[in-house]
Amino acid sequence: MKTTETPAPLPAESGATVSKVEVAPARPAVEKKEGSVLNVFSHGMLVLWAIMVVLPLLWAVMTSFKDDASIFGSPWSLPDRLHFDNWSRAWTQANMSDYFLNTILVVGGSLVGTLVLGSMAAYVLARFDFPGNRFIYFLFIGGMSFPIMLALVPLFYVVNNMGLLNTIHGLILVYIAYSLPFTVFFLTAFFRTLPTSVAEAAFVDGASHTRTFFQIMLPMAKPGLISVGIFNFLGQWNQYMLPTVLNTDPDKRVLTQGLVQLAVSQGYKGDWSGLFAGLVMAMLPVLAAYIVFQRQVVAGLTAGALK
Secondary structure (H helix, E strand, O other): OOOOOHHHHOOOOOOOOOOOOOOOOOOOHHHHHHHHHHHHHHHHHHHHHHHHHHHHHHHHHOOOOOOHHHHHHOOOOOOOOOOOOOHHHHHHHHHHHHHHHHHHHHHHHHHHHHHHEEEEHHHHHHHOOOHHHHHHHHHHHHHHOOHHHHHHHHHHHHHHHOOOOOHHHHHHHHHHHHHHHHHHHHHHHHHHHHHHHHHHHHOOOOOOOHHHHHHHHHOHHHHHHHHHHHHHHHHHHHHHHHHHOOOOOHHHHOOHHHHHHHHHHHHOOOOHHHHHHHHHHHHHHHHHHHHHHHHHHEEHEEEEEHH
16 A cells, blocks of 8 residues: 655745735724623613703704693603694794794895805915915914904994994894804915815916806815804804894894793783794704605715815
8 A cells, every 4th residue: 555645844945935925913892892791781871861962852843832831741751642733823823934034034135144254265275375374274273263252342342333232134134244254264274285286287278267166166166065054054043142142133033042032921811822833933944854864974074184
């Protein structure tokens, strides 16, 4: 019977290198277990946070369709029927329609002005080097850290001397000035992430700076504009301090002032259902804006990180 023997390994020739295959060590099971525990903890915290945010909103919406007896008798139960008269009463008798119109005029005008002026200033600060560039940029940054409470008294006298007190356009100008620092700070970082080759090609083709900005760079910055626009919309829609000081005319109150007035008047009348209906009316535009532009907001916030 013949047997086969394994031949001995040949010695390496002079000048030849023998490659060694290194096997990567297996990941310990402890790290996998810690990662799974961390994922469970993070997801649990997210679920808890979602419950804390969503439940009050759902309860407010549910309460807006109840009558006053059901609100105090069974606050956590579903309404026996949908009382749409709460909404109509808040819309007509509590003047919520007038407050909505004033708020849309103020926020719409200030939002457009903030985005136009802020994007122009941010584009210049991000794309052009000139003496005082960084100084102007840090002035806008300093405006973000300035407390609005310290500016209320001098701002009142400035607006009053300009004849803009208790006017819609005066409040629009104040909102624009209040929102510009954050807008310039956000859009400056965003414009720096955009490619410069497109603007250079436009200049070579004979386009002016104005045409390059409005027709080329501004459409490219659409995710950033939507993101900062949503943030400004939330801040301006919920603004209460500035209109309280600068807008004392009852016929020109904005929504936040109207809600406070509604809370006082309906509290004395005991019309809590109408109060919750007005509260839900004020929340719906904000929720709708965020739901519609949710993807654009995330894209604008992560554009700089993905560059």
